[in-house]
Amino acid sequence: MKTIIEPFRIKVVEPIRMTTAPQRERLLREAGFNVFLLKAEDVLIDLLTDSGTGAMSSEQWAGIMRGDESYAGAKSFYRFQDRIRELTGFEHVLPTHQGRASERILFELVGGPGKVVPNNAHFDTTRANVEHSGAEAVDLPIPEARDPRNRHPFKGNMNVAELERLIQRVGPERLPLVMVTITNNSGGGQPVSLENLRAVRAVCDRHGLPLFLDACRFAENAFFIKRREPGCDHKPVADIVHEMFDLADGATISAKKDGLVNIGGLLLLRDESLFQRASSLLILTEGFVTYGGLAGRDLEAMAQGFEEVIHEDYLTYRIRSVEYLGERLLSAGVPILEPPGGHAVYLDAAAFCPHIPPAQFPGQAVVCALYRHAGIRAVEIGSVMFGASAKASAPHPTQTPPDAAPSRLELVRLAMPRRVYTQSHVDYVIEAVTEVHQRRQALRGLRFTYEPPVLRHFTARFEEA
Numbered sequence: 001m002k003t004i005i006e007p008f009r010i011k012v013v014e015p016i017r018m019t020t021a022p023q024r025e026r027l028l029r030e031a032g033f034n035v036f037l038l039k040a041e042d043v044l045i046d047l048l049t050d051s052g053t054g055a056m057s058s059e060q061w062a063g064i065m066r067g068d069e070s071y072a073g074a075k076s077f078y079r080f081q082d083r084i085r086e087l088t089g090f091e092h093v094l095p096t097h098q099g100r101a102s103e104r105i106l107f108e109l110v111g112g113p114g115k116v117v118p119n120n121a122h123f124d125t126t127r128a129n130v131e132h133s134g135a136e137a138v139d140l141p142i143p144e145a146r147d148p149r150n151r152h153p154f155k156g157n158m159n160v161a162e163l164e165r166l167i168q169r170v171g172p173e174r175l176p177l178v179m180v181t182i183t184n185n186s187g188g189g190q191p192v193s194l195e196n197l198r199a200v201r202a203v204c205d206r207h208g209l210p211l212f213l214d215a216c217r218f219a220e221n222a223f224f225i226k227r228r229e230p231g232c233d234h235k236p237v238a239d240i241v242h243e244m245f246d247l248a249d250g251a252t253i254s255a256k257k258d259g260l261v262n263i264g265g266l267l268l269l270r271d272e273s274l275f276q277r278a279s280s281l282l283i284l285t286e287g288f289v290t291y292g293g294l295a296g297r298d299l300e301a302m303a304q305g306f307e308e309v310i311h312e313d314y315l316t317y318r319i320r321s322v323e324y325l326g327e328r329l330l331s332a333g334v335p336i337l338e339p340p341g342g343h344a345v346y347l348d349a350a351a352f353c354p355h356i357p358p359a360q361f362p363g364q365a366v367v368c369a370l371y372r373h374a375g376i377r378a379v380e381i382g383s384v385m386f387g388a389s390a391k392a393s394a395p396h397p398t399q400t401p402p403d404a405a406p407s408r409l410e411l412v413r414l415a416m417p418r419r420v421y422t423q424s425h426v427d428y429v430i431e432a433v434t435e436v437h438q439r440r441q442a443l444r445g446l447r448f449t450y451e452p453p454v455l456r457h458f459t460a461r462f463e464e465a
């Protein structure tokens with residue numbers, strides 16, 4: 001059989017409500033043409049982010065009832081710890097409330113003024129936590145990542161030669177660690193190969209540096225390795241996951257992605273003394289080491305989520321549904337960042353509406369058109385988010401565009417929540433984007449009526465130019 005189906009049936013449904021075109025016109029104007037200011041109930045298909053928006057399984061909900069809410073030493077913690085040790089091989093496992101809490105603890109311990117932290121591409125909260133510590137965050141993507149049409153199979157790879165040059169230039173003593181983000185979220189959800197991880201590890205070993213993973217989408221990355229890396233197609237995903245983590249000295253993880261939960265995070269460490277110091281910081285601001293700012297039931301849901309996410313029929317469906325969206329848009333002539341990523345498809349808004357200059361926010365125009373036309377919520381990742389006065393140096397739920405792009409990319413991200421939408425929802429999105437693309441000449445740019453000084457995409461208001 002060639003048809004790839006959703007590998008689940010639906011036990012609980014959450015109604016979504018279609019609005020009329022005149023209603024959406026009014027709601028969009030009331031929201032100042034900023035979809036962050038819409039109420040979620042007025043959105044039909046919400047592709048704002050894949051973070052914490054997934055559906056839990058019946059076993060995860062059963063875990064919610066089993067949750068042991070003891071302050072210290074809860075059964076749920078040990079179940080969680082066992083699962084993570086088995087999955088990653090890491091001895092030291094700290095739960096946190098989400099990824100950025102792990103980052104804050106890590107960089108408070110290893111960051112600081114004068115330090116330099118390289119990454120294939122920092123996610124924005126990671127960059128913000130590195131910079132908050134006083135250190136400098138440096139992105140080292142491969143050159144292929146700068147070209148939206150380049151279909152490199154591992155476009156998320158780190159530029160190993162540039163890493164070596166950076167170490168020569170600043171000196172290894174200024175680097176507390178090297179970080180690799182899998183998949184490379186800021187670079188379009190693109191995977192990193194095992195070969196690249198091994199090459200980065202070799203550089204780290206030569207200079208005595210620890211390697212850390214930002215492993216939010218480790219399972220999607222492992223599945224891409226299985227599909228694309230020579231000699232890996234016969235390996236179970238669980239083995240590839242182990243191979244990736246075996247190369248690392250530590251990892252920060254947001255469980256809101258491949259943990260298949262709505263809240264949660266992890267900090268994984270090998271070094272005993274770093275683990276002791278991280279535990280103290282965790283207790284200071286998050287909670288005791290056996291709950292880390294979460295409820296016992298959250299730990300149960302995570303333990304189960306980290307089991308389900310490496311099931312290969314799940315990953316086949318997951319990666320295929322994003323790829324299906326991307327490939328169908330391409331064949332309808334819609335320009336996207338290629339190849340489609342693991343968790344999202346990025347529309348190339350500059351190519352989509354070349355008649356709108358960057359100063360009038362082509363990405364925002366496409367976002368507004370998708371909501372107007374079909375009730376779909378996407379997110380602009382372009383000049384609104386990263387324009388002149390948007391010093392995007394504090395946490396927000398989306399992400400930076402490929403940093404080293406020759407000119408800033410004007411992107412619109414369609415992020416797919418996990419196990420939430422069916423193929424007919426995806427077909428609806430394809431039809432909507434295609435129709436908006438056919439009428440792209442009618443799209444109008446926008447200008448600010450209210451421009452906040454920082455993180456302006458959240459609360460900005462616009463009018464049509």
Ligand SMILES: *Cc1c(COP(=O)(O)O)cnc(C)c1O
Nearest residue numbers: 098099100123125185216254256
């Ligand atoms: C989401 C994300 C984070 C931060 O995690 P939160 O749970 O949102 O705090 C860090 N790195 C990457 C690559 C992410 O996608």
